[in-house]
Amino acid sequence: xxxxxxxxxxxxxxxxxxxxxxxxxxxxxxxxxxxxxxxxxxxxxxxxxxxxxxxxxxxxxxxxxxxxxxxxxxxxxxxxxxxxxxxxxxxxxxxxxxxxxxxxxxxxxxxxxxxxxxxxxxxxxxxxxxxxxxxxxxxxxxxxxx
Amino acid sequence: xxxxxxxxxxxxxxxxxxxxxxxxxxxxxxxxxxxxxxxxxxxxxxxxxxxxxxxxxxxxxxxxxxxxxxxxxxxxxxxxxxxxxxxxxxxxxxxxxxxxxxxxxxxxxxxxxxxxxxxxxxxxxxxxxxxxxxxxxxxxxxxxxxxxxxxxxxxxxxxxxxxxxxxxxxxxxxxxxxxxxxxxxxxxxxxxxxxxxxxxxxxxxxxxxxxxxxxxxxxxxxxxxxxxxxxxxxxxxxxxxxxxxxxxxxxxxxxxxxxxxxxxxxxxxxxxxxxxxxxxxxxxxxxxxxxxxxxx
Numbered sequence: 001x002x003x004x005x006x007x008x009x010x011x012x013x014x015x016x017x018x019x020x021x022x023x024x025x026x027x028x029x030x031x032x033x034x035x036x037x038x039x040x041x042x043x044x045x046x047x048x049x050x051x052x053x054x055x056x057x058x059x060x061x062x063x064x065x066x067x068x069x070x071x072x073x074x075x076x077x078x079x080x081x082x083x084x085x086x087x088x089x090x091x092x093x094x095x096x097x098x099x100x101x102x103x104x105x106x107x108x109x110x111x112x113x114x115x116x117x118x119x120x121x122x123x124x125x126x127x128x129x130x131x132x133x134x135x136x137x138x139x140x141x142x143x144x145x146x
Numbered sequence: 147x148x149x150x151x152x153x154x155x156x157x158x159x160x161x162x163x164x165x166x167x168x169x170x171x172x173x174x175x176x177x178x179x180x181x182x183x184x185x186x187x188x189x190x191x192x193x194x195x196x197x198x199x200x201x202x203x204x205x206x207x208x209x210x211x212x213x214x215x216x217x218x219x220x221x222x223x224x225x226x227x228x229x230x231x232x233x234x235x236x237x238x239x240x241x242x243x244x245x246x247x248x249x250x251x252x253x254x255x256x257x258x259x260x261x262x263x264x265x266x267x268x269x270x271x272x273x274x275x276x277x278x279x280x281x282x283x284x285x286x287x288x289x290x291x292x293x294x295x296x297x298x299x300x301x302x303x304x305x306x307x308x309x310x311x312x313x314x315x316x317x318x319x320x321x322x323x324x325x326x327x328x329x330x331x332x333x334x335x336x337x338x339x340x341x342x343x344x345x346x347x348x349x350x351x352x353x354x355x356x357x358x359x360x361x362x363x364x365x366x367x368x369x370x371x372x373x374x375x376x377x378x379x380x381x382x383x384x385x386x387x388x389x390x391x392x393x394x395x396x397x398x399x400x401x402x403x404x405x406x407x408x409x410x411x412x413x414x415x416x417x418x419x420x421x422x423x424x425x426x427x428x429x430x431x432x433x434x435x436x437x438x439x440x441x442x
Contacts, residue, residue: 107264108242111221132247137332
């Protein structure tokens with residue numbers, strides 16, 4: 001293993017290598033007090049090259065998982081306990097996303113009035129979201145994380 | 147319109163036909179419609195008011211934004227809460243896209259969208275569909291052409307999406323600058339709709355069952371000369387119809403008001419249904435008001 005194992009915590013694996021530091025930003029690792037290991041451009045059978053982030057003593061919130069699913073839809077989450085993988089899941093977008101994305105339409109009511117954004121996931125990979133207010137569909141660079 | 151599948155659309159049209167057959171019945175006696183139109187409107191606003199009153203209900207008009215509490219800086223949410231305290235159903239028009247949905251969430255009342263920015267104008271779509279059904283006896287499988295400003299026209303976007311439930315072939319005829327937006331065409335593609343884009347109306351007019359005209363606005367063009375040149379290509383008059391050899395069953399629609407994109411010499415032809423289309427707004431809005439209040 002090229003990246004050191006952690007005793008307890010979370011490993012985000014199979015990140016599209018180019019998205020590694022975006023995922024690190026989502027997790028605000030620069031403010032993390034526990035050990036954080038970030039690997040980029042690691043060999044991967046499926047992705048060719050992958051990124052990996054290990055954070056000791058941390059579980060991700062549902063919002064963090066959803067944000068990762070938006071920018072790294074192939075990523076896997078491994079919960080580590082006593083050096084063992086006790087749970088392994090593929091990130092998956094829920095049917096609906098709230099709060100974490102800004103609508104890219106400047107005329108949308110959510111950009112004019114303080115309220116929680118709500119989106120329907122119309123496609124998981126690559127992700128496409130429909131704003132439940134203005135009904136515009138956004139994908140790629142149009143998906144702006146809050 | 148997204149909330150309506152084919153069956154729900156047809157149900158609205160069915161109730162509208164019942165209303166048209168018997169327009170003055172006291173279904174909504176004792177109910178109050180609050181009209182919050184924060185963008186200019188004459189037809190839609192009066193059509194809602196007429197629809198409600200003919201069903202025995204009452205109307206409270208919130209008034210133009212410059213006369214209302216907005217001038218005092220009241221927020222949209224507070225204004226909606228205020229209006230909701232005085233009525234049973236709200237019809238709203240607002241420049242913010244999604245405002246009607248927000249109003250429904252805040253008020254807890256049925257809210258009918260009278261137009262939200264460049265997004266949707268669903269009651270116009272229902273009266274457009276009703277007009278097509280009345281004049282052709284069906285909606286299924288028709289060739290429908292959209293002419294003029296396809297980029298900014300919410301009536302075009304709404305109707306194109308609704309027609310995707312009925313297997314219509316759709317034709318988009320416009321200058322390059324005003325082509326139908328990519329997100330609309332992608333949506334149609336996802337629904338398996340057959341469509342084509344054209345720059346010239348005469349190329350497709352002979353095959354159309356419905357021609358839906360929209361006004362090309364001068365303010366969309368930076369160059370006035372370009373605007374003058376372009377708009378003449380998208381003007382419909384009797385001479386064009388005779389020259390192109392249109393179907394006898396062609397029906398020409400327009401959401402009105404028109405300026406000069408649809409010549410008055412078309413008005414007396416059997417093709418012109420735009421005035422009937424405008425009148426159809428009342429039974430359609432009667433149907434929607436009765437249905438959202440559980441009376442139909």
